[in-house]
Amino acid sequence: MYGQIGSLLVLCVILTQIAEAGQTRLSRQSLPLHHTLYEQLQGEYRSAYGVAEYYKLKGQVSPELILVQASASLELGYLAHGRELINDLDEGSLLPENQSRLHLYLARDAYRRRDWPLLDTHLEALEQFNLDDRHYYFLLAESARINLRFEAAEVALENLDLSDVYQFYGRFNLASSVVDRDPATAARHLQSLVALPARNLEQLLLTERGRVALADIYLAESAHRSNAQADTLNANIQNKQAREDRLHEDRLQEDRLHEDRARQVLAKVSASYQYGPMALARLARIDMQAGHYENAAAIWHHLWQNYPWHRAATAAPSGLGYALLQSSGEEAAYGTYLTALDTLESQSQSLSDFGNTLSDQLHNPDWVLGKANNESNESNDGNEGSLLLWLAKGLGHDDWTSWLADESVQRSARRWQSLDLAYKDLKRRQQDLSILQVVDAEQLRRTEAARKRIQEDDLAVASDGLIRTLEADLSDLSTRNYRITDDLSRFATAEEAALLKAIDQLSVGHGQTEMVRISRLKGLVTYQIYEAIPKRRQQQRDLITGRLAAAQTLKQRITRINSSAAQLPSSALANNNVSRRITQLSAAADTLSQRTAVALGNARGSLIASMMDYIDQDQRLLTAQANGLEYDIARLLDRQFLAEAAP
Amino acid sequence: MRYVVNTLIICLALMLTLDAHGAEDQQNLSEKPQENNLEAELLQLNAQLQLLEEDLLYPASSRVAVFLSMDLGELFALDAVSLKLNGKDVTHHLYTERQVNALYQGGVQKLYVGNAKQGMNRVTAFFTGKGPSDRDYKRAVTLEFEQSFEPVFIELQVTDNTGSQQPEFVATAF
Numbered sequence: 001m002y003g004q005i006g007s008l009l010v011l012c013v014i015l016t017q018i019a020e021a022g023q024t025r026l027s028r029q030s031l032p033l034h035h036t037l038y039e040q041l042q043g044e045y046r047s048a049y050g051v052a053e054y055y056k057l058k059g060q061v062s063p064e065l066i067l068v069q070a071s072a073s074l075e076l077g078y079l080a081h082g083r084e085l086i087n088d089l090d091e092g093s094l095l096p097e098n099q100s101r102l103h104l105y106l107a108r109d110a111y112r113r114r115d116w117p118l119l120d121t122h123l124e125a126l127e128q129f130n131l132d133d134r135h136y137y138f139l140l141a142e143s144a145r146i147n148l149r150f151e152a153a154e155v156a157l158e159n160l161d162l163s164d165v166y167q168f169y170g171r172f173n174l175a176s177s178v179v180d181r182d183p184a185t186a187a188r189h190l191q192s193l194v195a196l197p198a199r200n201l202e203q204l205l206l207t208e209r210g211r212v213a214l215a216d217i218y219l220a221e222s223a224h225r226s227n228a229q230a231d232t233l234n235a236n237i238q239n240k241q242a243r244e245d246r247l248h249e250d251r252l253q254e255d256r257l258h259e260d261r262a263r264q265v266l267a268k269v270s271a272s273y274q275y276g277p278m279a280l281a282r283l284a285r286i287d288m289q290a291g292h293y294e295n296a297a298a299i300w301h302h303l304w305q306n307y308p309w310h311r312a313a314t315a316a317p318s319g320l321g322y323a324l325l326q327s328s329g330e331e332a333a334y335g336t337y338l339t340a341l342d343t344l345e346s347q348s349q350s351l352s353d354f355g356n357t358l359s360d361q362l363h364n365p366d367w368v369l370g371k372a373n374n375e376s377n378e379s380n381d382g383n384e385g386s387l388l389l390w391l392a393k394g395l396g397h398d399d400w401t402s403w404l405a406d407e408s409v410q411r412s413a414r415r416w417q418s419l420d421l422a423y424k425d426l427k428r429r430q431q432d433l434s435i436l437q438v439v440d441a442e443q444l445r446r447t448e449a450a451r452k453r454i455q456e457d458d459l460a461v462a463s464d465g466l467i468r469t470l471e472a473d474l475s476d477l478s479t480r481n482y483r484i485t486d487d488l489s490r491f492a493t494a495e496e497a498a499l500l501k502a503i504d505q506l507s508v509g510h511g512q513t514e515m516v517r518i519s520r521l522k523g524l525v526t527y528q529i530y531e532a533i534p535k536r537r538q539q540q541r542d543l544i545t546g547r548l549a550a551a552q553t554l555k556q557r558i559t560r561i562n563s564s565a566a567q568l569p570s571s572a573l574a575n576n577n578v579s580r581r582i583t584q585l586s587a588a589a590d591t592l593s594q595r596t597a598v599a600l601g602n603a604r605g606s607l608i609a610s611m612m613d614y615i616d617q618d619q620r621l622l623t624a625q626a627n628g629l630e631y632d633i634a635r636l637l638d639r640q641f642l643a644e645a646a647p
Numbered sequence: 648m649r650y651v652v653n654t655l656i657i658c659l660a661l662m663l664t665l666d667a668h669g670a671e672d673q674q675n676l677s678e679k680p681q682e683n684n685l686e687a688e689l690l691q692l693n694a695q696l697q698l699l700e701e702d703l704l705y706p707a708s709s710r711v712a713v714f715l716s717m718d719l720g721e722l723f724a725l726d727a728v729s730l731k732l733n734g735k736d737v738t739h740h741l742y743t744e745r746q747v748n749a750l751y752q753g754g755v756q757k758l759y760v761g762n763a764k765q766g767m768n769r770v771t772a773f774f775t776g777k778g779p780s781d782r783d784y785k786r787a788v789t790l791e792f793e794q795s796f797e798p799v800f801i802e803l804q805v806t807d808n809t810g811s812q813q814p815e816f817v818a819t820a821f
């Protein structure tokens with residue numbers, strides 16, 4: 001439920017952000033929100049929380065980012081923390097749409113904590129926003145119901161879609177509120193509830209719950225109406241015997257009518273879910289009241305055999321015995337009572353043994369974790385499910401879902417598992433920190449080595465010299481006008497340089513004619529080079545510019561290394577900023593680890609307590625059943641004794 | 648009979664009471680502030696650790712971070728993105744439906760964080776998916792950027808060009 005509110009908050013944030021920005025291009029300001037949303041929208045709430053926290057640490061925080069983080073907190077079940085985040089928000093800094101969401105969340109929170117005046121305050125604040133939201137309508141309906149304004153509650157529910165789960169909850173709650181003073185209205189709400197289209201398991205279970213409750217109202221209704229009828233008959237029929245006969249007849253007819261209606265409703269309850277046994281128990285009761293003992297016996301037997309641990313089967317052994325007494329005689333009933341008693345004693349013994357094992361072993365964390373891990377390996381299931389499955393098997397439950405569904409057991413197990421994961425995660429983080437410490441030390445070593453090398457080789461001076469030379473070359477290339485009579489060898493290609501060298505060698509020891517020809521040849525090559533100078537000068541300029549940039553980068557790196565090295569105390573490298581952060585984080589991880597270990601111990605204790613409590617409840621139930629059976633047996637024996645003693 | 652029926656009625660009445668409260672209980676969530684704080688503190692510690700890790704492994708002067716976003720995205724169904732930095736494969740990501748939906752709804756994915764050399768660098772992203780008419784579609788986009796002493800942020804964006812009815816792939820440093 002909170003998840004849905006959280007998602008809506010997020011959706012609203014997105015819409016308003018897009019509307020506000022009026023552009024789709026990302027900026028460094030909008031990046032934190034959109035990056036966090038990416039995780040949140042996938043349902044990766046831990047990541048979303050972490051990403052938001054990461055940007056907060058970097059100082060890139062906005063009210064919308066906090067809102068998303070609060071939403072992630074709620075999804076993760078960190079309700080108190082989520083509330084803190086939202087309380088710290090400055091409402092005025094939010095867009096109106098988000099202000100309404102904020103009030104909606106706070107109203108929802110007040111409802112959850114049953115703080116009705118606060119709920120009304122936030123609902124009043126929401127009036128100005130003309131909100132069209134399913135959560136809002138549900139809260140309006142609930143507020144009206146709590147304030148006994150049932151008609152207003154119905155009006156608010158009319159705004160909800162018929163397939164909305166809130167419609168189901170709203171109608172059931174309305175029926176619950178009026179059932180004592182106005183069963184007919186309660187029945188009307190439940191009738192509308194069971195007619196709703198159930199599209200998922202949650203809705204189906206609510207519908208089935210509604211059917212069972214509606215059947216109970218029908219069954220209870222006959223007594224009320226019969227009293228009213230008695231008053232009418234008293235006024236109209238003077239003869240006492242005739243009046244009583246008529247009343248009896250009317251009551252029987254009335255009973256049949258209501259029982260038929262209840263039976264029709266109960267017949268639609270599926271046997272596959274938790275309300276199936278409850279419906280069966282009611283059907284057995286109806287058959288008992290109508291005198292259909294064979295049917296009743298069959299239902300009680302089915303109930304007891306198939307749902308031995310279900311609360312609805314509590315009366316099954318006793319009911320079965322009585323139904324058999326009426327349909328098959330005392331012998332069958334007596335045999336059933338004794339068998340039932342034996343079964344109950346056996347169940348009670350197995351519960352006691354199991355409880356003793358648990359109380360001995362559950363305090364031993366290694367045993368619990370070992371058991372959970374073994375089960376986990378066998379079933380490839382989560383630790384929680386496997387451990388509970390094992391415990392449920394130990395209790396003798398074939399259908400262990402009712403036990404597993406116990407809210408306190410589930411809550412404790414979830415808490416235990418979540419803290420266990422947190423504890424393991426912390427251990428991994430401590431290892432990560434050790435690795436980072438090694439990386440940091442290595443980086444520091446390299447920085448220090450680089451600094452030494454820079455100093456020893458005087459690299460800073462060398463790079464300055466290189467830059468000066470390159471700049472001079474560049475200046476020369478850019479400004480000087482070359483002529484054909486100059487030495488142009490700096491622009492010659494390797495082939496041209498080799499050719500010029502060969503020509504120079506030819507000129508030695510030849511006559512004048514040859515010398516003229518050689519000189520002409522050299523002039524041709526030189527002219528060719530001269531012609532190519534503009535192009536080659538540009539190439540050389542580009543080359544020198546590139547080298548100059550590289551030399552400047554090198555100088556910047558030398559400056560940076562010198563600067564970071566200067567931050568290091570020469571003797572104690574560990575005291576730099578990163579090392580200090582690592583040390584602080586390690587200390588924080590240690591403290592958190594210790595606190596988590598304590599909380600883990602508490603959670604385990606709580607899990608054990610809730611398990612033992614459940615076992616106690618089962619034990620008390622068995623004892624009550626056994627007492628009831630013993631009473632039934634005693635009555636049967638009395639009856640037999642009286643029958644034998646009769647003349 | 649009266650005893651049995653009375654017992655049954657009491658049991659059934661108890662169940663109705665439980666039911667009546669059940670609906671409200673369903674709305675209730677448990678909370679243990681101290682333990683919740685522990686888990687939140689763990690996430691906060693993780694965030695600090697991540698920041699430290701980044702500072703240490705990707706110094707600001709060489710850090711480059713690549714993000715992916717989608718605007719509309721009706722003309723392109725994203726399957727995968729590969730990223731090359733200076734010709735070297737640095738990351739490859741296959742998208743789930745949930746991740747694509749998160750992108751459609753305005754989320755931005757941090758695709759890559761790494762180090763780039765000082766000076767000019769080149770990043771190339773290859774997008775694979777289904778284009779208009781459900782045809783296989785593969786496109787690349789390249790961006791040259793200069794790494795100075797500040798971290799570089801690059802956004803890869805998939806947008807719909809409604810004029811040409813084709814998806815567009817853009818890379819921008821911001």
